Amino acid sequence: MKIEVRNTREEDVPAIIDLCRRVYPASPPWGEKQIRSHLEIFPEGQWVAIDNDNELVRGMAASLIVWWNDYEDDDDWRDFTDHGMFTNHDPDDGRTLYGAEIMVDPAAQGHGIGKEFYKKRRELAERLGLLRIRAGARLRGYHRYADQMRAEDYVVKVVREELGDPTLTFQLHQGFHVMKVVRDYLRHDPESLGWAALIEWINEAVATPEDYRYRNPRFQR
Numbered sequence: 071m072k073i074e075v076r077n078t079r080e081e082d083v084p085a086i087i088d089l090c091r092r093v094y095p096a097s098p099p100w101g102e103k104q105i106r107s108h109l110e111i112f113p114e115g116q117w118v119a120i121d122n123d124n125e126l127v128r129g130m131a132a133s134l135i136v137w138w139n140d141y142e143d144d145d146d147w148r149d150f151t152d153h154g155m156f157t158n159h160d161p162d163d164g165r166t167l168y169g170a171e172i173m174v175d176p177a178a179q180g181h182g183i184g185k186e187f188y189k190k191r192r193e194l195a196e197r198l199g200l201l202r203i204r205a206g207a208r209l210r211g212y213h214r215y216a217d218q219m220r221a222e223d224y225v226v227k228v229v230r231e232e233l234g235d236p237t238l239t240f241q242l243h244q245g246f247h248v249m250k251v252v253r254d255y256l257r258h259d260p261e262s263l264g265w266a267a268l269i270e271w272i273n274e275a276v277a278t279p280e281d282y283r284y285r286n287p288r289f290q291r
C-alpha cells in the first residue's frame with residue numbers, strides 16, 4: 071500500500087464522508103458543513119491519507135487549538151469541538167492541540183497510517199511551539215468488560231498491557247499518557263458506553279516541570 075499523508079483539501083470532502091461510513095457504518099458521518107468549517111478555520115490541523123494505487127481516502131485526522139482554561143477536564147467531545155464545527159479554535163491563547171478525530175479505513179488499519187497522523191500532529195505542535203496534544207481516547211473495548219470492572223480499572227489494565235484496547239493501546243504507543251478517565255464523553259456510543267481516557271502528549275521542548283503535573287501515577291506503567 072503506497073500511502074501519502076497530506077493536508078486535507080476541499081475536494082476530499084465527499085471521500086472523507088465515504089470513509090466515515092466505512093469506519094462507523096452505524097453512526098452519522100462527519101457532515102460536509104463541519105469538514106468545510108475545519109478547512110476554513112484551521113487547514114494546517116486537518117490531514118488525509120491517500121492510497122496512491124486508487125486515490126481512495128484511507129484515513130483522516132482532524133485537530134484544533136484550544137485554550138484549556140476554557141474547559142473542564144471532563145467536558146465532552148461536543149464542548150471541545152463546538153459540536154464538531156471547531157469555531158472554538160483559539161490559536162491566540164491556546165497552547166493545546168486537541169485531537170478531535172482520527173480514523174483509518176478498516177481495510178488499511180495496521181499499516182502505520184494512524185502513526186503517521188500522530189507524527190504530523192507532533193510536528194505541527196512543535197512547529198507552532200504548543201505545549202501539548204490532548205484528546206479523548208474512547209474506550210472502545212470497554213463494553214466487553216463493563217460487567218466485570220470499573221472503567222478506571224480497565225484503563226489501568228490497558229496501561230499495564232494486561233488488556234488491549236483498540237483505541238487506547240494505539241494512543242499509548244504514540245507517546246501519550248492517561249490523565250484521567252471520564253464518563254459521557256461520546257454519549258450513546260455502544261462500544262465505550264460513553265467512557266474515555268483523557269490523554270496527553272507533552273512537547274518537551276517547551277514544557278516546564280510544572281507542566282508534567284497531570285501525569286497520574288495510577289495510570290503510569
Ligand SMILES: CC(C)(COP(=O)(O)OP(=O)(O)OC[C@H]1O[C@@H](n2cnc3c(N)ncnc32)[C@H](O)[C@@H]1OP(=O)(O)O)[C@@H](O)C(=O)NCCC(=O)NCCS
Pocket residue numbers: 093172173174175178179180181182183184185186206207208210234235236237239240241243
Ligand atoms: C485507532 C486507529 C486510528 C489506529 O490506526 P492504524 O493505522 O490502524 O494504526 P497503526 O498501524 O499506525 O499502528 C500504530 C501502533 O498502534 C498499534 N495499534 C494499532 N491498532 C491497534 C489495536 N487495535 N490494538 C493494539 N494495538 C494497536 C500498532 O501495533 C502500532 O504499534 P507500534 O507503533 O508499536 O508498531 C484505527 O485502528 C482506527 O481508525 N480505528 C477506528 C476508529 C477509532 O477508534 N478512532 C479513534 C477514536 S478516539
